[in-house]
Structure formats: C-alpha cells, structure tokens
Amino acid sequence: MLRLHGFAVSNYYNMVKFALLEKGLPFEEVQVFASRDEAFLAISPRGKVPVLECEHGYISETSAILEYIEALGQGPALLPKGAYEQARVRELARHIELYIELPARACYAQAFFGLQVDRAIQAKSREELLGGIDALKRLGKFAPYVAGDSLSIADLYFLYSVDLAAAVAHKLFAIDLLGDFPKAKTLLERFAENPNVQRIAADKDALMGPFLAHMKARFGG
Numbered sequence: 718m719l720r721l722h723g724f725a726v727s728n729y730y731n732m733v734k735f736a737l738l739e740k741g742l743p744f745e746e747v748q749v750f751a752s753r754d755e756a757f758l759a760i761s762p763r764g765k766v767p768v769l770e771c772e773h774g775y776i777s778e779t780s781a782i783l784e785y786i787e788a789l790g791q792g793p794a795l796l797p798k799g800a801y802e803q804a805r806v807r808e809l810a811r812h813i814e815l816y817i818e819l820p821a822r823a824c825y826a827q828a829f830f831g832l833q834v835d836r837a838i839q840a841k842s843r844e845e846l847l848g849g850i851d852a853l854k855r856l857g858k859f860a861p862y863v864a865g866d867s868l869s870i871a872d873l874y875f876l877y878s879v880d881l882a883a884a885v886a887h888k889l890f891a892i893d894l895l896g897d898f899p900k901a902k903t904l905l906e907r908f909a910e911n912p913n914v915q916r917i918a919a920d921k922d923a924l925m926g927p928f929l930a931h932m933k934a935r936f937g938g
C-alpha cells in the first residue's frame with residue numbers, strides 16, 4: 718500500500734493527499750514534521766514533506782509524486798490526453814507554484830508564525846505575487862477548473878497555494894489578491910463543497926495546534 722509521509726497542515730502534502738483521495742487509491746498517512754534528522758533525510762534529501770512510499774521505495778518532491786501517481790493509471794486522470802494538453806496543465810501548475818506559492822511562502826514566517834521577514838523580501842514577494850496572479854488570469858481557463866472542464870494537477874496547486882497566498886497578501890500588504898478575480902473565487906467555493914477537500918481541511922484544523930507548538934519549539938516566535 719502507498720504510504721504518504723508528512724503532516725496535514727502542509728499544503729504540498731495536501732495536494733498529494735487530495736490526488737490520492739480523488740483517485741480512490743488506498744493509502745496510509747505517516748505523520749512526520751519536516752526535519753533534518755538523518756532518518757528523514759534518508760527518504761527526503763532536502764528534509765521536506767511530502768514523501769510518498771511505494772513498493773519500490775520513496776519519492777520526494779510533489780510534482781514527481783503526482784506524476785508517479787498519475788502514471789499508475791488508476792482512478793480519474795488528473796492529466797488530459799495529448800502531449801500539448803498535458804503540457805498546458807503542467808505549465809499552469811508551474812506558474813502557480815513558481816510565481817504564487819513560492820513568493821507567498823517567502824513570507825509565511827511573518828504571516829503565520831509571528832516572525833519578521835526582511836523588507837526587501839516582502840517587497841519582492843509582493844511584486845511576484847501580483848505578477849503570478851496576473852499570469853494565472855491570462856493562462857487559466859476556469860471552465861470551471863483551472864485548465865478546463867476537468868480536474869487536473871493544476872487544480873491541486875491552485876487549491877493549496879492560492880488560499881495561503883491570499884492570506885499573505887491580506888496580512889502583509891493589505892491586498893485582496895482575488896478581489897478582481899471572480900473566477901478563482903468561484904472555483905475555491907466549488908472546491909469547498911468537495912468532501913475530500915472538507916476531510917483534508919478537518920485534518921488540517923485538528924493538527925494546527927500541535928503544529929504551531931512544534932514550530933514555536935523549533936523557531937521561537
């Protein structure tokens with residue numbers, strides 16, 4: 718059986734969990750916080766979650782994990798047929814990750830953990846986030862899913878990046894990131910009704926207290 722290592726507050730972990738749930742693949746969750754412990758580095762060389770354990774060994778990096786799950790060919794496909802169509806989905810996923818998730822992440826420490834992020838990093842993140850949202854408006858189809866009429870890997874990145882990015886933009890820059898992006902808001906509302914999304918959100922809420930205590934013990938703040 719597949720085993721998903723990580724923790725329920727992690728947005729990357731939740732992208733993989735959502736894919737597994739939507740595909741109906743059986744899996745076990747192995748709760749572990751990101752760390753640089755030797756035992757964890759042996760399965761995740763950058764000390765990050767998620768890690769997927771399969772019959773052959775361990776896979777780190779969400780995009781590699783998602784591609785592996787997809788290649789198993791079970792459950793509903795999260796990539797369309799056709800090389801071009803697939804490339805468009807991957808293009809969207811990369812845009813969301815590189816230009817929305819990562820700039821927002823650079824400010825998580827201040828937005829969520831009470832630490833201070835350097836002003837220059839904040840300014841760069843703000844600019845990149847606005848550019849990332851602009852690119853998503855241009856590239857996304859939202860018909861009703863990000864890449865078209867069916868759920869795809871691009872939606873996983875969207876669902877578990879844009880909400881956090883919007884929170885960062887609101888808290889640090891007093892910007893309503895989705896203020897003039899009604900299609901994105903509508904899609905988030907649609908996802909909020911999905912039972913798998915609700916289960917993932919409930920698991921996240923349940924772990925939030927212990928996770929914050931873990932972060933405080935590790936970094937202070």
Ligand SMILES: N[C@@H](CCC(=O)N[C@@H](CS)C(=O)NCC(=O)O)C(=O)O
Pocket residue numbers: 726727728729730751752763764765766767777778779780
């Ligand atoms: N590039 C990685 C990013 C994963 C990631 O950043 N995970 C976070 C949790 S949401 C983490 O493990 N952070 C710990 C760290 O960076 O030390 C992926 O795609 O899986």
